[in-house]
Amino acid sequence: MTITATISSLGHKGEGIVEIDGRKIFVPLALPGETVRLDVEGDRGGLVEVLAPSPERIDPFCRHFGACGGCQLQHLSGPAYEAFKIALVETPLLLAGIKASVSRFIPAGGTGRRRATLHARREGAGYMRLKSHQVHDLDACPILDPALSRAPAIARAIGTALGEADVSFTATLSGLDVAIRTARKQARPEKLVPLATRFGLARLALNGEMVLQAQAPLVEMGRARVELPIGSFLQATAAAEEALAAYVLAAVEPARSVADLFCGVGPFALRLAEKRPVFAADSDRNAVAALDRARRFAKGLKPITAKARDLFRDPLTRFELDYDAVVLDPPRAGAEAQTRELALSGVKTIVMIACDASSFARDAAILTAAGYGLSDLVAFDQFVQSTHVEIAATFKSPSN
CATH class of the missing domain: 2.40.50.1070 (OB fold (Dihydrolipoamide Acetyltransferase, E2P))
Structure with missing residues (x-):
């Protein structure tokens, strides 16, 4: 069925949304306010023609855009693009009962995805x-x-x-x-x-x-060089890793002891150890071993205790969390089990890095329900032109 309709909003996957007979139709490549002609099949709409374009529509910089699914937002102007990314962070928090605003939007694409x-x-x-x-x-x-x-x-x-x-x-x-x-x-x-x-x-x-x-x-991480294990995780851009590390270092000052949980190969632990001892843990044994090797060959670092531990099934308990600050950078599923222990721990400062806004909102709600205050909520745009965003936030205990 081919119809003419006006796009009402932009969904969290970057698709235009139009309501027809009370049901939502999702239209890739369409923008809010646009009058479009589209082919409708089920809840999907294929864009045939833009009859009245949005003032926020711009020309994509890649000739593959629209056919290739690697990018979703090249047709969206800078201010609208930034507002969309910020909403990706704030909306799930609001749905979880947390009213918080992104304090900074940091472009972190750098020279491109590595x-x-x-x-x-x-x-x-x-x-x-x-x-x-x-x-x-x-x-x-x-x-x-x-x-x-x-x-x-x-x-x-x-x-x-x-x-x-x-x-x-x-x-x-x-x-x-x-x-x-x-x-x-x-x-x-x-x-x-x-x-x-x-x-x-x-x-x-x-x-x-x-x-x-x-x-x-x-790869370089602070004063250290890390030999990457096969298939290991790394932030998508070098610029994002640097920006996230700068956020973490500033947020934990003046902590004298820090735990870096879901530490990976050590992008935070190796930098944190330039000033204080660090406990680092991750379920990826190869990543932990790579961090430990890098620590042994780096100069001028405080001690790093690196352990392989499944923090989903075996989180550090509230009795083990005897640190001034804890940093978490979990995968997309978030860190619910570990966050529940942190909520009962009394750790003064918790810094959470997240790549999924929904799991972040769930974990943030656990901490705020325990009295932790959320501050310095920042969006890092390392997945440029996509519907993904990196998040950083600091949580302070009620006793602070």
Whole structure:
């Protein structure tokens, strides 16, 4: 069914919303206030034509926008884009009963994303098409760091050698770190060695196993250099890691002891240890081992005690949380079990970093219900042109 309608609002996934006969229709690439012609199927609307564009509509900077699903917001002007991202943070908090305003919106795209996963399929290599399971073949991606400029070509070459695969790239000081995932049982790693040499890769791994390492993939974190484990987590941009670390360091002053929970490879712990002892824990044993190695070779750091511990199933209890400050940077699921223990601990300062606004709001509500005050709520825009946002907030105990 083809209809003409006016878009009423923008949903949290960046899609225009129009109400027809009391039901919501979601229209990718449409903006609030626009009169559009669209094809409707179920609760989805395919944009056919913009009859009256919004004053907030701008020309996208990438010719793949609208077909490639990697970006959702390139057509939205700067002020409206910022307001949309801020609402992504504030709205879930309000729904959780917390009225809080973002104090700062920090652009953190830097030189582009240093991490990306491209899909190699029969139709090419790139991100999935908008609302599709088909891949949009890319020749270039302007939201990536220049060090990843050859990523589409490398992913295509890997697809030719192995068949269908997901190819993750990380730009490091030593070159590109490439990790391949494929369901093909007959995948032959020896086919990949010439590709690693041809593209000058620092490291190449297949299904979690090393195929070739020309150089250890290294990243700098404060005074330390960390050798990344295969498939380890890293903030999407170097600029975001620096900005988040600066926030954390300022928020915990003048704490004399700090616990860094969900520490990963140590982007916060290694910087925090420049001034005070740090306890660091994460369920990822390889990440904890990498942090510990980096700590041993870095100069001028206070002691770091790094432990592998599943903080979802075995959180630090209120009796173990004998620290002046605690930093949490959990994955998308949040840190509910650990937050419940923190709420009973009396820790003076809790700094929470989050990549999912809903789980953040849930965990923040646990702390505020225990009397903790939320302050300095900041949005970091490292996932530029997408509907994701990084969040940082400080919680102070009632006794402060």
